[in-house]
Amino acid sequence: MTFHNTLISWYLKNKRDLPWRNTSNPYHIWLSEIMLQQTRVAQGTPYFLSFTSNFPTVLDLAKADEEQVLKLWQGLGYYSRARNLHKTAQYIAFELNSQFPNNYNDLLKLKGVGEYTAAAIASFSYNEVVPVVDGNVFRVLSRYFDIESDISIAATKKEFTALAAALIPNDNPALFNQAIMEFGAIQCTPKNPDCTICVFNDSCIALQKKKVDNLPVKSKKTKVRDRYFNYIVVEDENKNTIINKRTQKGIWHNLYEFPLIETDKEEGFKYVSEAITQDLFAKSIILGIIEHNEKSIIHKLSHQHLHIKFWGIKIKGQIDKGINQKELRTFPFPIVIHNFIEGI
Structure with a gap:
């Protein structure tokens, strides 16, 4: 044959x-x-x-x-x-x-x-x-x-x-x-x-x-870049939150995410809480900050390994144009964020 x-x-x-x-x-x-x-x-x-x-x-x-x-x-x-x-x-x-x-x-x-x-x-x-x-x-x-x-x-x-x-x-x-x-x-x-x-x-x-x-022979190795993402999950007195659309080129273009602090290495509570209170939400009255996952979630992409932590903050008052939990679930997210939302 x-x-x-x-x-x-x-x-x-x-x-x-x-x-x-x-x-x-x-x-x-x-x-x-x-x-x-x-x-x-x-x-x-x-x-x-x-x-x-x-x-x-x-x-x-x-x-x-x-x-x-x-x-x-x-x-x-x-x-x-x-x-x-x-x-x-x-x-x-x-x-x-x-x-x-x-x-x-x-x-x-x-x-x-x-x-x-x-x-x-x-x-x-x-x-x-x-x-x-x-x-x-x-x-x-x-x-x-x-x-x-x-x-x-x-x-x-x-x-x-x-x-x-x-x-x-x-x-x-x-x-x-x-x-x-x-x-x-x-x-x-x-x-x-x-x-x-x-x-x-x-x-x-x-x-x-x-x-x-x-076999087959494949010599080229893909260089993997490590990135460190800290997502800030805001909750106001009405339990509304904030999300942003990723409009920049690169991974997850046009998907949604929580406010992000990207760092050069994995950072702990002190660094992130200071970044939240002094920079990202400096004008808000913050009632509390928690670390949702002490150990980073490692999300592997073809050329990047993302080390992801979720930080929860409660703020006084109401968020302008805040998103409620039901509406939040209708937006397209990267799967790692979707899984987090489904778990909260």
Whole structure:
């Protein structure tokens, strides 16, 4: 059997029943592919179902308020995906009359759609013969063919794309692309794959050379920055609070948060209480300050580790334009703040 025949045969017996696999609707394919970037299937599936329920068509998504989109995205992370998703939906709905581009090259022109996503939509929706190359595909091909090229280098992407293009069958590209990604996701896994039951265990070169754990090669290390966030949770005599919208570029753009004191290192009660009373709320009569979590919550992002503490302060009188607890829960927050609010 050829590589693609063996692969597709395995797929038809072992594939997971995922909601976006039962359609060729480009809107659903696009939604799923954007959501599954940097996200596991188990985590992304409820969000996909929520979005397709709240926004059945691309026009529905386009007409939604951005805050509604961010609220539904809350907890999925990488929020620029949600903002690009919304802007692209508006472009497709209002400029293209709700018609998705029907080929790889035109799909690539959409905001937030890169080579991988464009290939996925073109293949799964329009059966265009174009290979989909993601981390799963890198892993499968590098092991099967014993390719030691560094996948962090741009030229390697071209190498793997050319190889996948040579393997893909012209009569069923969508099935092949689904199969190789699924194979990497549930059989040829990053760590501890069970090669004893693999359909390729008699032809995989990395297995024969005992190199499975060493492939694919990826040399570039992401430098992680530590940041220290102190959120000030205000409560007035009516139990109202204050939140701000993060309008600056960077993490959590257009999400909401409590007033923030960012420090160079983890600080204790003395430093933060002085910053509150002498700077942030110098004009308020403060009745008390408490430390909600003595130990910082470490929230890990791809390039940053956030060390987060929540500080509660009670102030005398009423806050101008304060937010009550019921209204507070309607705003889109980073998941770490959302979880804190749900716990108070």
